[in-house]
Amino acid sequence: MYRYDEFDHKLVQERVTQFRSQVARRLAGELTEDQFKPLRLMNGVYLQLHAYMLRVAVPYGTLSGPQMHMLAHIARKYDKGYGHFTTRQNIQYNWPSLEDIPAILDDLATVEMHAIQTSGNCIRNVTSDQYAGAAADEIEDPRIWSEIIRQWSTFHPEFTFLPRKFKFAVTGMHTDRAAIRFHDIGIEVVKGTDGKPAFDVYVGGGQGRTPMIAHLIGKAVPAGDLIAYLEAIMRVYNMNGRRDNLYKARIKILVHSLGAEEMKRQVEEEFALVTEQGIPFLPAAEIERIRAYFQAPAYETLPDTSDALDAALAENRRFGDWVKTNVAPHKVTGYAIANISLKPVGGIAGDASADQMDLIADLTTKFSFDEIRVTHEQNLTLPFVRKDDLYPLWQALEAAGLGDPNLALITDHIVCPGLDYCALANARSIPISQKIAERFADLDRQHDIGELKIKISGCINACGHHHVGHIGILGVDKKGTEFYQVSLGGSADETSSLAEIVGPAFTEDEIVDAVETIVETYLDARENDERFIDTYRRIGKAPFKEKLYATH
Amino acid sequence: MAQHTNKRATTQAVTANRLTDGDVVYFTAAGDWSLWLKDSQVADGKEDCAKLLASAQPAVSAQLVIDPYLFEVTVNEGEIIPASVREKIRMAGPTIRLDLGKQAANA
Numbered sequence: 001m002y003r004y005d006e007f008d009h010k011l012v013q014e015r016v017t018q019f020r021s022q023v024a025r026r027l028a029g030e031l032t033e034d035q036f037k038p039l040r041l042m043n044g045v046y047l048q049l050h051a052y053m054l055r056v057a058v059p060y061g062t063l064s065g066p067q068m069h070m071l072a073h074i075a076r077k078y079d080k081g082y083g084h085f086t087t088r089q090n091i092q093y094n095w096p097s098l099e100d101i102p103a104i105l106d107d108l109a110t111v112e113m114h115a116i117q118t119s120g121n122c123i124r125n126v127t128s129d130q131y132a133g134a135a136a137d138e139i140e141d142p143r144i145w146s147e148i149i150r151q152w153s154t155f156h157p158e159f160t161f162l163p164r165k166f167k168f169a170v171t172g173m174h175t176d177r178a179a180i181r182f183h184d185i186g187i188e189v190v191k192g193t194d195g196k197p198a199f200d201v202y203v204g205g206g207q208g209r210t211p212m213i214a215h216l217i218g219k220a221v222p223a224g225d226l227i228a229y230l231e232a233i234m235r236v237y238n239m240n241g242r243r244d245n246l247y248k249a250r251i252k253i254l255v256h257s258l259g260a261e262e263m264k265r266q267v268e269e270e271f272a273l274v275t276e277q278g279i280p281f282l283p284a285a286e287i288e289r290i291r292a293y294f295q296a297p298a299y300e301t302l303p304d305t306s307d308a309l310d311a312a313l314a315e316n317r318r319f320g321d322w323v324k325t326n327v328a329p330h331k332v333t334g335y336a337i338a339n340i341s342l343k344p345v346g347g348i349a350g351d352a353s354a355d356q357m358d359l360i361a362d363l364t365t366k367f368s369f370d371e372i373r374v375t376h377e378q379n380l381t382l383p384f385v386r387k388d389d390l391y392p393l394w395q396a397l398e399a400a401g402l403g404d405p406n407l408a409l410i411t412d413h414i415v416c417p418g419l420d421y422c423a424l425a426n427a428r429s430i431p432i433s434q435k436i437a438e439r440f441a442d443l444d445r446q447h448d449i450g451e452l453k454i455k456i457s458g459c460i461n462a463c464g465h466h467h468v469g470h471i472g473i474l475g476v477d478k479k480g481t482e483f484y485q486v487s488l489g490g491s492a493d494e495t496s497s498l499a500e501i502v503g504p505a506f507t508e509d510e511i512v513d514a515v516e517t518i519v520e521t522y523l524d525a526r527e528n529d530e531r532f533i534d535t536y537r538r539i540g541k542a543p544f545k546e547k548l549y550a551t552h
Numbered sequence: 553m554a555q556h557t558n559k560r561a562t563t564q565a566v567t568a569n570r571l572t573d574g575d576v577v578y579f580t581a582a583g584d585w586s587l588w589l590k591d592s593q594v595a596d597g598k599e600d601c602a603k604l605l606a607s608a609q610p611a612v613s614a615q616l617v618i619d620p621y622l623f624e625v626t627v628n629e630g631e632i633i634p635a636s637v638r639e640k641i642r643m644a645g646p647t648i649r650l651d652l653g654k655q656a657a658n659a
Contacts, residue, residue: 027572029615047618049642050653051574080652095652097573348648419638420646428637430648480636 001064001371002147002293004112011155012114019043020102027099042122043105044115048423051095055118056108060128060146060170061089061374065365068372070111072357078104083357085342085350087414087465088167089127089374090118094421122160123153123234126168129177130339130373133294134383136331139189140197141294142172145226148282148290149187152227159234163241164249166234167206169376179376179492181205181214182468184251185233192220199226203233203263204255207462212252213496215260217267225271227281232270236263297369297384302334305387312391319394321443322405327390336387338368340380340397341404341412345441348430349415350378359400367393377414377453379407408453409446410519411437414465418458418475419482425458427475427482432456435512440519449519452532455490468492470533471518472499473511484511488518488544489536497537502545514548521547558635561624564601565592565632566608567642568617576642576654577617579608585617587654589632589643594625 004012019039026036040046044055056071063071071091075083078100079093086092096104108114117124126146133141149168153159159166169183180186182205192198198220205214221229233251240258242248255263274281313320328337340360343349352360360380364372367389368382375381385393397403406412413436416422418429433456440446455469459476466472468490476483483505490499506514521544522532530538566579577585578592586592595604601622608620624635634640645653 027615033612033618047569047574049638050576050645051569099572419641420648428641428647430646434648477637482637 001062002059002143002290008112009109012109012112012116015043015114015116016102016105016109019105023098023102038120041119042116043101044118045098045101046119046423048094048417048421049419050421052098052101053421054093054096054101054104054115055086056091056093056113056115057118057125058090058113058374059150060126060132060143061130061376062132062143063364063372063374064111065361065370065372067111067113068357068361068364070107070113072354072361074104074107075354075357077107082351082353084348084417085352085374085378085380087376087378087463088118088125089130089376090125091374092417094417117154119165121162121164121166123156123162123166123168126150126153126170127178127183127376128170129172130375130381131177131328131337131383132172132373133296134330134332134335134337135173135175136329137175138172138331139191140172142170142178142187142189144287144291144294145172145187145189145199146170147293148227148287149230151290152230158238162234162238163243164246164251166237166251174494176492176494176496177375179465179468181494181496182207182211182465182492183214185230186214187226190220192222196223198222199229201229201233203267204252204260206250206252207465207467208250209247209460209462210250210252211462211467211498212256213498214252215255215263217260217264223287224280224282224284225275228275229267229271231274231281232267235270235274236266240266296332297371299332299335299384300386302386302388304333306334306390308388309390316391318398318403318405318443319391321447322394322403323390324447325405325409326407330384334387336385336390338382338385338390338393339375339407340382340402341406342379342402343406343412343437344401344404345406345411345437346434347401349413349433352380356400356402359396360402363393363396377408377412379412405443406446408451410440410449410452410454411446412453413437414453414455414469416457416459416464418456418464422458422463424461425475426460426477427458427484429456429458429464429473429475432473432475432484432508432511436515439512439516449523450529450531452519452522453491454515465492466490467498468496469499470536471515473515476505478505482508484508484514486511486514486518486548488541489533491533495533500541502541503549517547518544558624561601561622561635562598563594563596563625563627564604564622565589565594565625566605566620567592567623567639568608568611568620570617571615574618579604579611579620583607585611589625589634592625592632594627594632 186202201218202214457464487499
C-alpha cells in the first residue's frame with residue numbers, strides 16, 4: 001500500500017487546521033452560508049435532509065486494517081454507529097455535527113486519511129478495480145497508476161475550479177470491474193509496443209441526466225507521457241467546457257459537441273504544447289518510487305488445492321454457495337479473492353455497522369495481508385486470502401451477518417441513498433431495493449437466475465448507476481407520489497451498454513412485480529446458461545415490454 | 553431550498569436546517585425554532601406565507617439556521633401534516649431506519 005511521506009502528512013494536517021478555522025468562523029457568524037458552502041464542499045461536507053454528511057476519501061478503494069478500525073471508531077464516536085460505502089469506493093457518514101467535523105478529520109489524519117476532493121468541481125477520488133494486484137490477467141497493478149494520478153491531481157492549481165466535477169477510473173486489464181467507460185476519463189493498462197505497460201485513454205463517459213459511453217482517444221499512451229496526456233485533456237476541458245449551464249458542463253458534453261475525432265486532435269495539439277519544453281511530467285524514477293509501494297505481499301508457496309477448503313465445501317452448502325459467487329480466482333497458486341457482500345436481504349446496500357467494520361478490519365489483518373478494498377458496487381473485497389483460510393474467514397463473516405452468498409446476483413444492487421437521506425432525491429431507492437431482495441430471497445432461485453445486476457437511483461443524477469443496470473430503476477416524483485421507471489440492458493463492464501427505458505413508470509406497489517415479470521420473461525427465453533444480459537442482447541426489449549404492459 | 557416550495561400551495565409552514573448539526577427545525581409562533589413540526593406556525597394564503605418566511609429570515613443572519621423555506625402542509629383536527637414525501641421523511645427520519653432521526657424518540 002502507499003504510505004504517506006512527510007509532504008503528504010503536512011498537506012493533510014494543514015488542511016485540517018485550515019478547515020477547523022473555517023468551521024469556527026462559520027459558527028461564530030464570521031462567514032455566511034454562501035461563503036462557507038464552497039469551503040465545506042472542498043472538505044467533503046454536504047448538508048442533506050436530516051443532517052450534515054461527511055464523505056471520506058478511500059483512494060482507489062484501498063484500506064488497511066487500522067484504517068478500517070478508524071472508520072469504525074468515527075462511526076461510533078461521532079455518528080450513529082454505521083457508515084455507508086459508496087460507488088466512488090468512499091465512505092459517507094450521515095449524521096456528523098458540524099462542530100465535530102474538524103475532530104473527525106484529525107482522527108482520520110492519524111491513519112493517513114482525509115476528505116479532500118470528495119466534493120466540488122475538482123478531480124474526485126480515483127477509482128479502480130477491486131481485484132488490483134490479485135487478478136490473474138492483469139497487465140499491471142492499476143493502484144500504481146491510480147496513486148500517480150491521485151498525487152498529480154491533489155490540489156493541482158489548474159484543476160481546482162473546473163467547469164464541473166471530474167472522475168477518473170483505472171483498470172489494469174481489459175476485463176472491466178471499474179466501469180471505466182462511464183467516467184470523465186477511463187484508463188485501461190495495455191501492453192505497449194515495447195512490451196511495457198501503456199494506456200488506452202477513454203474520454204467523455206458518464207451517467208447523470210445525459211448518459212454517455214466514453215470514446216477511446218489515446219491508444220497505448222506510453223507510461224512517461226501519461227500525466228502530460230491527462231494534463232492536455234484537462235486543459236482542453238478547462239478552456240472549452242461550458243460554465244454557463246450546470247447540466248452541460250461535464251466533459252462528456254464537450255466531447256459530444258466537438259466529436260471524438262476533434263477532441264482527440266485538440267488534446268494532441270495541447271499535448272504537443274505541454275511537452276515541448278521537454279520536461280518529463282512523469283520521470284521514470286518517480287514511477288519506480290510509486291511502484292515500490294505496491295509490491296506483492298509475502299505470499300507463501302502453496303499447492304493449488306486446499307484439503308481444508310475441500311472438506312468445508314463437502315460439509316457446508318451455504319459456504320459452497322458463497323465460494324461459488326463471492327470467491328474469485330487469484331493470480332497466485334493457493335490464494336483466492338474473497339468478496340464480502342454488503343447486501344444482506346433486509347439490509348441497506350453499502351451500509352456497515354461499526355462492529356462489522358471492526359470485525360472486517362481484524363479479518364483483513366489476519367487473512368489478507370492487512371489490505372481490503374471497497375468496490376464500486378458497494379461491497380468489500382479481501383484480495384489476498386489463502387484458500388486454506390476461506391472457511392474460517394466465511395464463518396466469522398457469517399456470524400456477523402456478512403456471509404451472504406449473493407455477489408452479482410439479483411439481490412446485490414447498487415442503490416443510492418435516495419429520498420431517505422439525500423437532499424437532491426425525488427424518490428426513495430433503499431426500500432425498493434429491500435422489497436426486491438425480499439421477493440428473491442430464496443438462494444436456490446437466486447443462483448438459478450444467475451448474474452443479474454439491478455441498479456437503483458432516486459433521481460436523474462444517477463448515483464445508483466441505473467443507466468448501466470441489467471435492470472435499471474429510476475425513482476421519479478409525479479405530483480408528490482413516487483414512481484419508478486424501468487430500463488433494461490445496461491452494462492458497466494468492457495461490453496459497455498446503456499440501458500433502454502422499457503415503458504411508462506410503475507408505482508411503488510407495482511415495481512417488484514414488474515421486476516419479477518422481467519425475470520420470468522428472461523427465464524422463459526434463456527438458452528443454455530445465458531446470463532440475463534446475454535438473453536436481453538439476443539432478444540431485445542420487445543418481449544419484456546410486451547409482458548410488462550400486457551395487462552396495463 | 554426554494555425548489556421544494558409548491559407555488560400553488562395555500563397552507564404552509566417554514567422549515568430549515570440548524571447550523572450546528574444540520575437537524576431539521578420548524579419556525580414557531582413564538583418566533584423561535586423547534587425540532588418538532590407540531591410547534592410550527594402555519595400560514596394561509598400567499599401574503600401571510602410570505603410574511604411568515606420573512607419573519608424567519610433574521611435567524612439566518614443570526615447564524616441559527618440555514619436556508620429557510622416554505623413547504624405545504626394540511627391541518628387535520630389540529631395535527632399538522634406535510635404534503636410531500638420529502639417533508640414527511642424530514643419530519644420523521646429515514647423510512648428504512650426507524651431507530652434514526654426524530655422518529656427514534658417515539659421508538
